[in-house]
Amino acid sequence: xxxxVLTIFPEFFEGPFxxxxxxxxxxxxxxDIRIHNLRDWTSDAHRxxxxxxxxxGEGMVLKPEPVFQAVESIWPERRxxxxxxxxxxxxxxxxxxxxxxxxxxxxxxxxxxRYEGVDERVxxxxxxxxxxxxxxxxxxxxxxxxxxxxxxARLLPGVLGNDNSTAFESFQDTGHGGGLLDCPHWTRPAxxxxxxxxxxxxxxxxxxxxxxxxxxxxEKTIRLRPDLVGGQEPxx
Numbered sequence: 001x002x003x004x005v006l007t008i009f010p011e012f013f014e015g016p017f018x019x020x021x022x023x024x025x026x027x028x029x030x031x032d033i034r035i036h037n038l039r040d041w042t043s044d045a046h047r048x049x050x051x052x053x054x055x056x057g058e059g060m061v062l063k064p065e066p067v068f069q070a071v072e073s074i075w076p077e078r079r080x081x082x083x084x085x086x087x088x089x090x091x092x093x094x095x096x097x098x099x100x101x102x103x104x105x106x107x108x109x110x111x112x113x114r115y116e117g118v119d120e121r122v123x124x125x126x127x128x129x130x131x132x133x134x135x136x137x138x139x140x141x142x143x144x145x146x147x148x149x150x151x152x153a154r155l156l157p158g159v160l161g162n163d164n165s166t167a168f169e170s171f172q173d174t175g176h177g178g179g180l181l182d183c184p185h186w187t188r189p190a191x192x193x194x195x196x197x198x199x200x201x202x203x204x205x206x207x208x209x210x211x212x213x214x215x216x217x218x219e220k221t222i223r224l225r226p227d228l229v230g231g232q233e234p235x236x
Contacts, residue, residue, distance in 0.1 A: 001156055002032045004109040005145050006070050008049055010035045016146040025159040033149065036074065041066040050115050059116030067122050071109060081106040083128045085148070087141030088113045090123075091130035094148060098131070102148070103155040110148060112141030181225055183217035 005013060013035050017023060025031045039047040050060040075082055083105050092098070102108055111118065111127065123130050133144045154160055186197035200212045221228050 001030070001103070001105070001153075002034065002107040003149050003153075004034050004036060004074055004107065005112065005142075005149075006036050006038050006067065006109065007112040007140075007142055007145070008038050008114060009112075009140070009142055010037045012142045013146070017149070021159055022150055022153050025153055025156065028158065030156055030158050031153050036070060038062075038066050038070060041069040041073065053116060057116070061116050062114055062118040062122075064119040064121045064126075067111060067118065068126055071111075071126060074109060075107075079106070082109070083107070084109045084111065084126055086111045086113065086118060086123050086127040086130045087132070087144040087148070088117060088123075088130055089132055089137045090117075091132040093135070094131050094133045094144075094151075096151075099148075099151040099155060102152045108148075108152070110141070110145040112145055114140045179228060180217045180221040181228070183213040184220055 007013070013033070017026065017033055022031070022033075026033065038049050042048055048063070049066050050062050053059070053061045071078075071084060083102065085102075085108060087110055111122065131144070131148065133147050138144060186201060190197050190202060198212065200208050203209075218229070
């Protein structure tokens with residue numbers, strides 16, 4: 001799979017993809033990440049990518065011309081499995097279901113918003129989807145792009161080594177009580193400062209362990225994220 005990132009800060013990505021499963025996936029040839037500098041598609045001496053918003057207001061807005069030219073240069077003839085996603089605070093909330101859908105595409109091009117936003121014609125006529133990673137505002141889409149790439153990359157076959165590793169993670173709908181948080185986990189020592197790991201996890205009975213984990217996952221979801229099971233979200 002190929003990820004493209006369109007940004008005015010290409011140097012930002014020198015760090016996030018140099019570690020962990022994304023790095024291993026790249027080294028194994030399972031995924032490719034290509035960083036594109038939006039300023040390469042400008043024509044003036046100052047390499048201008050933004051301008052004042054029509055109607056007045058604070059901040060600057062990314063201009064449509066360089067964004068359209070960049071995408072059309074990267075993909076002169078765009079296929080249905082080449083998706084463009086605009087990262088912005090106004091987008092649809094990114095979740096595990098969306099990560100799963102994106103993992104089935106051949107290429108994803110992520111446009112990193114900046115300043116006050118991006119000219120709306122990019123969202124309306126160029127992007128396939130507009131994505132937000134949370135109900136808060138970031139200085140730009142670079143952090144969001146790193147989040148999306150990490151979440152999608154680990155779903156690609158072979159990236160984690162064991163393709164079953166993602167099956168029962170938090171939010172992953174597997175048909176076995178899916179959409180819940182992952183169950184709590186314990187490891188050695190079996191007793192630490194008087195706190196003991198559940199005995200059922202030590203008895204070797206796989207069916208009992210499976211039932212315990214399923215029950216524990218649901219209990220933890222109800223306690224920490226009741227919104228996932230139809231309850232009110234914590235803190236509301």
